[in-house]
Amino acid sequence: MIHCLLRDLNFEKEIGANSLFLEVGPFHFVVDAGMDPKRIGSLALPQLSLLPENSVDAILLTHCHLDHLGGLPVLLRKQSKAHVFLSYPTSLVTPIMLENSYTVMCRQKEEQSIPEYPLYEKKDIERIKQNFLPVKFGQVQHLEKEGHCIDITFFLAGHVLGASSVLIEYEERKIFITGDILFQDQHTLKGADIPNDRHFDTIVLETTRGRTERQSHRVDEEERLLKTIAQTIQRGGMCLIPAFALGRIQELLVLLDNARRANKIPECPIFCSGLGMALVNVFNEIGKTTNAVHFNRKILKRLNIKSLRRKKIGPDSQLTTPAIYLLSSGMLVEHTPSYRVASNLIKDCKNTVCFVGYCDPDTPGGQLLQTAPDEVFTFKALEFSTPLRAQVEHFDLSGHADREDLCRFVVDHQPKQVILTHGDVEARQWFSEKFSKDCPHMRVLDPEVGKTYTI
Numbered sequence: 001m002i003h004c005l006l007r008d009l010n011f012e013k014e015i016g017a018n019s020l021f022l023e024v025g026p027f028h029f030v031v032d033a034g035m036d037p038k039r040i041g042s043l044a045l046p047q048l049s050l051l052p053e054n055s056v057d058a059i060l061l062t063h064c065h066l067d068h069l070g071g072l073p074v075l076l077r078k079q080s081k082a083h084v085f086l087s088y089p090t091s092l093v094t095p096i097m098l099e100n101s102y103t104v105m106c107r108q109k110e111e112q113s114i115p116e117y118p119l120y121e122k123k124d125i126e127r128i129k130q131n132f133l134p135v136k137f138g139q140v141q142h143l144e145k146e147g148h149c150i151d152i153t154f155f156l157a158g159h160v161l162g163a164s165s166v167l168i169e170y171e172e173r174k175i176f177i178t179g180d181i182l183f184q185d186q187h188t189l190k191g192a193d194i195p196n197d198r199h200f201d202t203i204v205l206e207t208t209r210g211r212t213e214r215q216s217h218r219v220d221e222e223e224r225l226l227k228t229i230a231q232t233i234q235r236g237g238m239c240l241i242p243a244f245a246l247g248r249i250q251e252l253l254v255l256l257d258n259a260r261r262a263n264k265i266p267e268c269p270i271f272c273s274g275l276g277m278a279l280v281n282v283f284n285e286i287g288k289t290t291n292a293v294h295f296n297r298k299i300l301k302r303l304n305i306k307s308l309r310r311k312k313i314g315p316d317s318q319l320t321t322p323a324i325y326l327l328s329s330g331m332l333v334e335h336t337p338s339y340r341v342a343s344n345l346i347k348d349c350k351n352t353v354c355f356v357g358y359c360d361p362d363t364p365g366g367q368l369l370q371t372a373p374d375e376v377f378t379f380k381a382l383e384f385s386t387p388l389r390a391q392v393e394h395f396d397l398s399g400h401a402d403r404e405d406l407c408r409f410v411v412d413h414q415p416k417q418v419i420l421t422h423g424d425v426e427a428r429q430w431f432s433e434k435f436s437k438d439c440p441h442m443r444v445l446d447p448e449v450g451k452t453y454t455i
């Protein structure tokens with residue numbers, strides 16, 4: 001029997017700050033080290049203090065969303081000898097995401113008096129690049145320790161630029177970690193590319209969308225979004241699309257460009273936020289080197305994208321109207337451009353807020369989605385309340401595989417065990433029940449946080 005242990009380093013069973021400790025034979029891995037956008041200070045990080053200093057051999061970074069990446073500089077402070085395995089695109093995007101997170105923490109330190117912030121310095125971001133080992137998709141990496149050898153392979157996971165699933169092979173063990181995964185192609189990215197003929201004894205499964213049944217197809221949702229935008233602009237309103245800077249914004253730019261060329265949306269200014277625009281350049285560069293990424297920055301010119309310069313936008317600012325505001329964050333996290341613009345436009349029935357991705361129910365975005373028309377909504381960080389008059393819509397354009405696709409993936413591979421991660425309690429419950437019905441002989445482990453399991 002190969003000795004294998006797993007411990008979820010998150011603070012709670014939720015999406016939170018994704019991080020897993022894995023011990024496979026003599027090898028000690030950490031998969032991702034995120035930062036929870038809902039928490040503040042060091043509580044936003046995984047429980048990294050559970051790991052003894054310099055005990056980690058390698059960190060496997062699946063992708064660059066902050067809930068997987070944000071704690072990496074802090075983790076590496078005590079694990080400075082660990083290599084970070086990551087895809088090439090992820091190695092390019094990581095410093096940009098961390099620098100942005102650093103800037104946000106510096107701002108939060110002032111605005112919300114959080115003495116611990118920033119949790120790392122700018123020079124840490126430079127320093128950790130030395131630990132990076134960019135790997136090619138599908139290429140086996142060998143790692144040696146105490147005369148033992150382990151193989152690690154990254155596979156394209158769709159989801160977002162550079163996103164990877166990871167296969168760990170050690171003697172007879174084959175552990176597959178999905179990471180955040182999407183099987184379908186998007187406008188800018190190819191879907192996951194996991195060879196069908198591979199056998200895995202264990203699948204570590206993301207469960208983000210376990211609470212939601214698939215309602216409609218992506219193409220139909222895109223058409224509904226374009227119609228909603230067109231109607232809003234035609235009635236002279238502002239249309240806010242809160243979106244993740246990494247991936248979602250670039251994807252929507254392509255959708256808007258195609259729609260404009262097909263005369264599906266009227267001419268109007270489109271505003272985009274800073275980080276999303278910075279990442280456009282990375283998409284453009286990587287698009288030149290691989291056919292898994294389709295993006296050309298020429299579309300910014302065609303769409304005449306304007307950047308939103310005014311930092312202090314608030315409830316009373318005069319905003320250009322009619323216009324489209326394509327801004328991060330996707331969940332209207334406090335103080336972000338989308339949060340500020342939302343505070344300005346939800347009081348007017350001409351306007352629309354179009355959510356296009358997952359919204360945690362505890363974030364302002366999740367709360368706005370639960371607010372009934374005319375009910376009062378409070379922007380706590382701006383100390384501003386207003387009745388909700390604008391139209392609020394949610395479109396299913398998520399970068400995560402829906403639960404039906406994830407189930408099929410597991411059933412097709414017939415592993416001995418599946419380990420549920422990266423989802424809230426109800427999401428995991430749905431998978432647990434589904435698997436105990438469909439695969440009664442498979443072990444389903446929904447790990448308690450901080451507890452160590454033999455797997």
Ligand SMILES: [Zn+2]
Nearest residue numbers: 063065160180
């Ligand atoms: Zn992600």
Ligand SMILES: [Zn+2]
Nearest residue numbers: 065067068180
């Ligand atoms: Zn995630």
